[in-house]
Amino acid sequence: EAGVAQSPRYKIIEKRQSVAFWCNPISGHATLYWYQQILGQGPKLLIQFQNNGVVDDSQLPKDRFSAERLKGVDSTLKIQPAKLEDSAVYLCASSSGQALGYTFGSGTRLTVV
Amino acid sequence: KQEVTQIPAALSVPEGENLVLNCSFTDSAIYNLQWFRQDPGKGLTSLLLIQSSQREQTSGRLNASLDKSSGRSTLYIAASQPGDSATYLCAVPSDDKIIFGKGTRLHILP
Numbered sequence: 001e002a003g004v005a006q007s008p009r010y011k012i013i014e015k016r017q018s019v020a021f022w023c024n025p026i027s028g029h030a031t032l033y034w035y036q037q038i039l040g041q042g043p044k045l046l047i048q049f050q051n052n053g054v055v056d057d058s059q060l061p062k063d064r065f066s067a068e069r070l071k072g073v074d075s076t077l078k079i080q081p082a083k084l085e086d087s088a089v090y091l092c093a094s095s096s097g098q099a100l101g102y103t104f105g106s107g108t109r110l111t112v113v
Numbered sequence: 114k115q116e117v118t119q120i121p122a123a124l125s126v127p128e129g130e131n132l133v134l135n136c137s138f139t140d141s142a143i144y145n146l147q148w149f150r151q152d153p154g155k156g157l158t159s160l161l162l163i164q165s166s167q168r169e170q171t172s173g174r175l176n177a178s179l180d181k182s183s184g185r186s187t188l189y190i191a192a193s194q195p196g197d198s199a200t201y202l203c204a205v206p207s208d209d210k211i212i213f214g215k216g217t218r219l220h221i222l223p
Contacts, residue, residue, distance in 0.1 A: 006156070031209065042202065042213040043157075056210065091156055098206035099144045099164070107156035 002026065006092050006105035014113055018080035021108045025073070025094030031055075032069055033102075034077050035091040043091055049075060082112045115140045115207040119214035126193060127222045134188040134217045136203035141181045148177050148188050149202045151216070157202065161188070193221045 005024040013019050025032050030051050035043035046065065048056040051072035060067070064083070069075040079086055092105045116139045126132050136146070145164045149157040161170045161177040163186070169178040176189040186203055200216040 033211065042215045043211075045210060048210065089154055089156075093157075093211070098209050101145060101147050101159065101162040102204070102206075102211055103159065104149070104157035107154070109154045 004092055004094050004103050004105035006090075006108055008108055009106065010109050010111075012111045012113060013082055015084055016081040018078065019082055019110065020079075021077045021090050021092075021110075023075045023077070023092030023105060025075070025092070026096075026103055029094035029096045029103075030072070031095045031097075032075050033091075033093040033095075034067055034075070035093065037089045037091060037107075039088070046077070079110075082110075084112050086110060087112045115143075115205060115212045117203060117205060117212050117214040119201075119203060119217050121217060122215065123218040123220070125220040125222060128193060128195060130193055131189065131191050132193055132219070134190070134201050134219070136186040136188070136214055138184045138186075138205050138212075140207070141184050143181065143205045143207075145206065146177075146179055146186050147204050147211075148175075148186075149204065151200045151202060153200075160201075190219075195221045195223050197221050 032049045034046045037043045046060045047067045049069040052069050067077045089107045091107045093102045095102045118137045120135045147162045148160045163170045163179040174191040179186045198221045202216040204211045204213045
């Protein structure tokens with residue numbers, strides 16, 4: 001099966017600019033996650049979707065971050081405006097159930113200068 | 114609340130040696146445990162998934178064990194190679210979320 005696709009792979013922007021990331025999960029995976037991983041730390045959950053509904057966005061900085069999963073398939077994560085501390089790797093993962101494990105994409109490495 | 118701890122945080126070993134990475138978790142009521150590999154600035158690659166009913170899983174030079182009662186898992190890497198240098202993360206599901214350890218940074222010395 002095809003893996004989780006993410007784009008772009010790398011992005012460099014200036015602070016206060018906006019940026020968007022895209023994720024295409026494995027076909028049939030109902031659950032989709034966005035994680036933020038700052039250098040040297042473990043991944044931190046930003047938002048979890050079940051189909052096209054939000055299950056958990058408690059750690060999403062909603063004043064600047066937004067995410068959507070239209071039609072319960074692809075998802076986009078947006079940052080507007082970006083801050084220096086948003087520099088991180090943004091990981092997308094999908095799952096068809098916690099008993100079956102999780103599959104991650106290759107990540108998007110964001111640098112805010 | 115589930116917490117996952119990985120020891121050591123960093124490890125350097127000469128090429129060819131066997132090594133063990135450790136993972137512990139506080140709540141033993143888990144469905145499974147998953148080991149991932151991460152290269153710098155990249156995504157996570159799943160290495161092994163151990164179901165709660167299993168004691169171990171093997172893939173090539175990798176062997177992962179699971180002891181639910183003691184809340185521990187180990188990842189054994191045989192005959193290490195420079196290409197094994199990466200960060201290794203263990204993760205368990207909790208309330209349909211993934212709880213990660215902070216990882217072990219492994220460096221294999223040529």
